[in-house]
Amino acid sequence: MNITNKIRFGISLILFIFLTLLQPNSQLYAEDTAHAFKSVTFRINLLTNTNRNLLHNYWKPVAGGEAEIEVPFYAGNIRAGLHLYQYNGRHEEYPDYLTSYLYIGWGVEISMFSQIGWFNGIRLGTYQMSFDDTDINPTQRVESELGVGIDSGLNLKLSSRWHGHVGLGYIVVFTHKRLELINLSIGVSYTIDAPAWLTEFLK
């Protein structure tokens, strides 16, 4: 970190600390958490990889999808999901591989119009790559790495329980040479009231 960045960081840190000192105590926040874990949303998205970088010189994205569960949190919503995507090698020396990204995320939805909400969030999880390579030891065919992402999307209210979704997600996988992927997602979701036992369990 160079000197300028150190000073910037130090000033930012001090400002952040000073702002947090002005925060109210935890009792005020407890009153606003009654809605947490009161509903469950199931979402399915189709994915298509839209960016092109060094990775795409060797592999071609084929198709992908993800399944998510979302619940309201103390603030915003939390999600857990599984994202699958198939990449095929452009030449024989580059084996096909299937990625499975198991993640947890948090975000906030802002109501823009009565039927449309704008969701922004972050996600974090383990990005696993299973290579179709019979020349190597089976234990070496699977690699997993930390994957961090941000996503932004629009939720369209179709009915009291059904929503449509379109959005963009950006994932960075922390391999030695970083993988950077941008995916377009389109899908639907269905929301139910969470059973009392589930709300009690999660709280």
Place this chain on the structure above:
Amino acid sequence: MKFGRKLILPILCTISIFIQQSLADDNYSKYTLNREMLQHAGLVRLSDIFTLIDEWDYYSVDGYTWQGVSNSFDIYHQQNWIILVDGHRMDLKLFDITNINLLPISTDQVDSIEVYVLPQLTEDVFSEKGILHIHTHPIKEGVTLQGQFTVGNETGDPGPYRYTESWSENVDRIAADDSYWLSYRGNSGYIGAGYYAPVYYATDPLIADRNRDIYPYGNPVIKTYSYSFRAGITKIFSRPRINAVYTLIDDFYFFKPLGREIPTKNHFLSVGLIGEKDFGERMNIGYKLRYSRNALKKRENIYDMDFNWEGERFYANLHGAYNLSMLTFKLGLAAEQTKITTDYALTQNMINDGIIYGSVRFDHESGSHLNIDTEFRFNEHETGIKIAAANLCKLKKNQGIFANIAYSQTMTNIENSLWFWSEKGYDFVREQGGDYTIEGILRPAKQWSLDLSWQRDEDILPSIRAGILYREFLRKNWEEQPFQYDFISKTVSGPVSIKTGQTGKMGNVYIKLNYGHLSLFEHHFYYRYAVTFGTSGLFDRIRNEIPENLFIYRIIFKPVENFSIWAMCKYISSTFWHDFQDIDHQSHGSYSARLSEIFLIDLAINKWVWKRQIKVDIILRNLLDKKNIYYPIGASPDLRFYVQAELYFNFR
């Protein structure tokens, strides 16, 4: 101008805002890391507690075994601090390394940790180098089942690029760890047993080649198998309680005299019995018995290296305390036998020590107190004496000035260094091609220390503590080992010169703040500046291994009881390791004697569910993924990601 000095002005300004605020949980000679603090930090292994102890400097070669020194009471060459578990001393130290990961305790089993930062007598142990006293969960009534499961990953794997010209080494996983604990408590007593099995892959590129050179049998894995047992009877005389631990580590043991890791099987066994009885309200008598064994056995390696070492300790004491309202007296008598078993012909393989220890404490009604601790130790060859005097002067109800002065003379068998036993015939170093010279005679080392501090401690508002300390080392036995790098084996080597009769002086100034214990955000600051007043050339050189500036900031965000976010920023200034001064050009820049400043951000997110019976942590270490090297030929722990689940079920 260094980074630390640039921060001084903004820090002082920040401090001025908090001058009215308090450290609710702090004491003067020790403090406690309670369960809540430990849980917020998302500790994965016991060695992670070093990151929570402000006064400790630490380093690691492999990112798994961490070595530390407490409160400037030494430099890294010797690890003479002490670990207690539930009142039982753990004899973990072996050849100048104290590996806390030998304890079969997963982090979910830790209830609190008392950190003793000044010389004093506690639990019948006098330590002038610091004590960590780990308290495990009290066993509750009924049946209790606990478990902890951790998976982790260190970033930097090649991914799909391993099939391309952008190939890189596979860094691999750094867990999965699992631990289990089952206990029962009834009317008459309690019993509990546990199993803990962490795993670590020593595949960091900076150490992988060294490990594969000696262990070409697959991935170099450090695997631990630990068992623990606790039992107590509460209804009979002296309420005896027993504690037994056994650990086997398939380790890559870094052995500095040979400049490399050596595959070993490290066996550690400790069995202890404690009992005490109150006689009225004023008198208490107790006893302790302990047997421990710490052995290094052979693990498969192509150079057929075998430490062939087993050390046993037998310890027994009888102690009593008497209270006379404002005066408390303690007195104890103990005997300890150290026995070494090895195929090397030792001129002496058994040492018997006698120990007399005691303390006097005077408590004034104002809250001030004066405490004097002492220990006298002797065997047929040497004597050692330790004494510490501590005085707290209460200025106001929540404000005081504290002073501690201590002197110690530590017997050579207590330092228990490799060279002590090498002198007696343990010839492992030379047999493996290493070379060493002891210049002079190994004699008991001496130490003076002085600590002065002022603290303002209030219940609601945060508190501040500022202090200075002074250390003087006399007749120390320190090593100098100019390493040379071998490009083929990727190892280092060099003759060791043990220089006896060395001296050194150092001092620190520090400031510590805590704020917001009951609010949404809880802050903690610590800054330390260290300086040497070296009278010995060797001390001036090796002292630079300890960083001059240390800054720590921790914050906890707790909007509700069952959810929190914890973060830590840590800055450690640059260090220079004199023994490795030739390594930069010899390794073509792969290694360096000067280690860059370390800047760390760690993050932990905790969520309790199911009525606080399950806790899930998401932990990120080294969030900025900076290259942080703690030892010139050591690993650089990159960004690491853990998911950890803890289960706690109690059935009555």
